[in-house]
Amino acid sequence: MTLSDPGAPAARKEALAQRYSAVRAATLELAEPLSPEDCMLQSMPDASPVRWHLAHTTWFFETFVLREWAPERPPFDESYEYLFNSYYNGIGAQFPRPRRGLISRPGLEEVREYRRRVDADLLALLEAGALDGARGAELAARVELGLQHEQQHQELVLTDLKHAFAENPLHPVYRAPVGRSAGPAPGPTGFEPFEAGEAWIGATERGGFRFDNEGPRHRVHLEAFELARRPVSCGEYLAFVEDDGYRRPELWLSDGWDAVRERGWEAPLYWSRRGDDWWQYTLGGLRAVDPAEPVAHVSYYEADAFARWAGARLPLEAEWEHAARGHAVTGHFARPGGEHPAPLSGEARGLERLFGDVWEWTASDYAPYPRYRPAEGAIGEYNGKFMCNQRVLRGGSCATPEGHVRATYRNFFYPHMRWQFSGIRLARWLG
Ligand SMILES: [Fe+2]
Numbered sequence: 001m002t003l004s005d006p007g008a009p010a011a012r013k014e015a016l017a018q019r020y021s022a023v024r025a026a027t028l029e030l031a032e033p034l035s036p037e038d039c040m041l042q043s044m045p046d047a048s049p050v051r052w053h054l055a056h057t058t059w060f061f062e063t064f065v066l067r068e069w070a071p072e073r074p075p076f077d078e079s080y081e082y083l084f085n086s087y088y089n090g091i092g093a094q095f096p097r098p099r100r101g102l103i104s105r106p107g108l109e110e111v112r113e114y115r116r117r118v119d120a121d122l123l124a125l126l127e128a129g130a131l132d133g134a135r136g137a138e139l140a141a142r143v144e145l146g147l148q149h150e151q152q153h154q155e156l157v158l159t160d161l162k163h164a165f166a167e168n169p170l171h172p173v174y175r176a177p178v179g180r181s182a183g184p185a186p187g188p189t190g191f192e193p194f195e196a197g198e199a200w201i202g203a204t205e206r207g208g209f210r211f212d213n214e215g216p217r218h219r220v221h222l223e224a225f226e227l228a229r230r231p232v233s234c235g236e237y238l239a240f241v242e243d244d245g246y247r248r249p250e251l252w253l254s255d256g257w258d259a260v261r262e263r264g265w266e267a268p269l270y271w272s273r274r275g276d277d278w279w280q281y282t283l284g285g286l287r288a289v290d291p292a293e294p295v296a297h298v299s300y301y302e303a304d305a306f307a308r309w310a311g312a313r314l315p316l317e318a319e320w321e322h323a324a325r326g327h328a329v330t331g332h333f334a335r336p337g338g339e340h341p342a343p344l345s346g347e348a349r350g351l352e353r354l355f356g357d358v359w360e361w362t363a364s365d366y367a368p369y370p371r372y373r374p375a376e377g378a379i380g381e382y383n384g385k386f387m388c389n390q391r392v393l394r395g396g397s398c399a400t401p402e403g404h405v406r407a408t409y410r411n412f413f414y415p416h417m418r419w420q421f422s423g424i425r426l427a428r429w430l431g
Contacts, residue, residue, distance in 0.1 A: 009131065009132050012140070013126050016140060017123055017126050017127075019147060020122065020143060023150050023151060024119055026401065027053075030157045031050055031054060033174060034161075036107065036108045038172075040101060040104065041101065041161070041164035042101025042164070044163060044419075046419065047159075047164065047419065048097070048160055049103075049160075050160070050161060051111055052084070052100045052103070054108075054112070055080065055111045056084045057146075057149065058114050059084035060146050060149055060150070061118050061146045062080075062118050063081070063088075063091060064145070064378075065122060065143060065146060066122060069130055069135070070121065076117050080106075082095055083095050089381065090377060090381060125139075126143075145209075145382075148404070149382075151400075154401050155404075158174075161174060162270075162281075162339070162419070163419045165281070166281045171285055172285075174284070175339075177282070186230065186233050186292055186345055186347075186348075187346055187348070189229060189230060189426065190228070190230075190347065191228055191229065192227050192228075192351050193430060194225050194226065194319070194322065194323060194430075196221075196223050196224040196431075197221070197222060198221055199219070200219055201318045201321050201369075202216060202218055202369055203217060203408040210406075211382070212372070212375060212383055213366075213372070213387075214409065214410060215372070216369055216370065220318045222316075222319060223429065223430075223431075224430035225427055225428065225430055226428050227315055227323045227425065227427050228312075228425050228427065229348035229349070229351055229352055230352045230353050230425070231344070231353055231357060231360060231425050232295050232306065232310075232424040233291060233292055233293065233295060233344050234292070234293050234295045236310075237268065237298070237306060237424075238289065238291060240305075240310070241267050241278075245306065246260055246265060246266045253305075255301065256300075265302070268280075268302065269297035270282070271289060271297075277289075292345065293342075293344070294344060294353065294357045295358070295423050296341065296421045297418050297419065298361075298423065298424065299415060299416050299417060300361050300391045300413075300414075300415035301415055302418070303422070306424055313426070314362055314425075315360075316363055317364035317392045317394060319362075319427060320360065320362055320394045320425075321394065324354045324394070324407040327351060327355070329355050329405065330355065331353060331396065332356045332357050333355075333356040333400050333404075334398060334399050334400060334402070339399060341357060341358075341398045341421075354394075355395050355405060356395070356400060357423070358422060358423025358424075359393035359396065359411055359420055359421060360394050360423055360425045361393055361422055361424060362392045362394060363391070365390070365391065366412035386412060389414065390414050390415075392410050393411040393412065393413060393422055394409065394411070396409070397420065397421035399420075399421050
C-alpha cells in the first residue's frame with residue numbers, strides 16, 4: 001500500500017480504528033478478574049488505583065484528541081479534567097496523586113461508561129474523515145501516542161495492583177500462572193565483548209512509533225566493554241543476600257545505604273523469609289523463590305550494590321542499546337496480561353532475554369539527548385520535564401504489553417523505586 005493508492009486512506013482509518021479498539025479492550029481485560037473493591041486500592045503515593053488508570057487513560061484521549069479535534073463536543077464530565085489529569089500543568093490543576101484512592105466516586109460503572117462514550121466519540125471522529133483533513137497525520141500520531149500511553153498504564157495496572165495485593169495477608173491470586181515450569185539452574189553468565197568506537201544511538205524520525213525522548217539519533221563514543229549474556233538470576237542474587245550484601249556498607253552508594261537502613265531492606269521487594277527458605281509474592285500468589293528466574297523488583301541501589309559485589313558494573317544505556325540493536329524484540333511479555341517470568345536455563349551463547357523479562361537498570365541518568373526538544377504545549381510535558389534525578393531502564397518486562405518496546409525505548413524511575421519489574425544485567429570494562 002502506498003499513499004497514492006486511492007484505497008489507502010480508508011485502509012489507514014480501518015487499521016487505526018482496529019488498533020484503538022484492541023488496545024482499549026486489553027486494558028479492560030486486565031481489570032476483568034478484579035472486583036470494584038480491588039479497583040479502588042492505592043497502597044502508596046507512587047501507585048494508583050486500577051479504576052484511576054481506567055479513567056485517566058480515557059481522559060488522555062478526551063483531552064488530547066477530542067478536545068482538539070472535536071472542540072464542539074462537551075466533556076463527559078467537567079470535573080474529570082481535574083480528577084483524572086495526572087501531571088499536565090498546561091491543562092490545569094490536578095487532584096493529588098497520593099490521595100487517588102480516596103476518590104470513591106465516580107464508581108467503577110461510571111468510569112466504564114466514560115470509556116464507552118469516549119471510545120464511541122473517538123471512533124466517530126475517525127469515521128467522519130478527520131484523518132483525511134489538513135491535520136489528519138497529526139491526528140493519527142496523537143491517537144497512536146494515546147495508545148502507547150495506554151499500554152504504559154497497562155503495565156502500571158499490574159505493578160500497582162501487585163503492590164497493593166502484596167499487602168494482603170491472604171496473598172490474593174490475580175491470575176494463576178499459565179504453563180510455568182521450573183527449569184534447570186542456569187549456566188554461568190558469560191559475557192559478550194564489544195569493541196571501542198563510535199555508535200549511533202536513538203530512534204530515527206522514520207519508521208514506527210517512538211516517544212520523543214528516544215531521539216534525536218546521535219553519535220556516542222563507547223569504550224571497549226562486555227555485557228552479560230543474560231540477566232542476573234534469583235539464585236545469583238540470593239548468594240549476594242546470603243553473603244551479607246545488605247549489611248556491608250562498602251558495597252553501597254551512600255544514598256543506597258541510607259535507603260537500606262531507613263527502609264529496612266534485606267532482600268528484593270516481595271521476598272519474605274520462611275524458616276530457611278525465601279518466598280515471593282507474585283500475581284499468581286505466594287511461591288518459593290525460583291533460583292533460575294531473573295531477579296526482579298530491585299532498586300537501582302540494589303542493582304548497583306549487587307554489581308559491585310559481583311566485580312562488575314551496570315551498563316550505560318548507550319552500551320545496552322548498541323548491543324541490543326539488531327536483536328529481535330521477542331521475550332516473555334505480558335500475554336494476555338499477568339506475570340509470566342520464565343526461568344533462565346542452560347548456558348547463554350549470545351545475548352539473551354534482552355526484552356520482556358525484567359527492565360534492566362542502566363548506570364545512565366535520564367537526560368535529554370543532544371538537540372532534544374519537547375513538543376509545544378501541554379503534550380510536551382509527557383517526557384521532558386522528568387529528565388532529572390532518575391535512571392534509565394531498558395528492555396521491557398513480563399508486565400509490558402507485547403509490541404510496546406524496542407531497542408531505543410527509554411524507561412525511567414528514581415533510584416529507590418522497586419515496585420516495577422526491574423532487574424539487573426551486568427557489564428564490565430574491557431582492556
Ligand atoms: Fe498517564
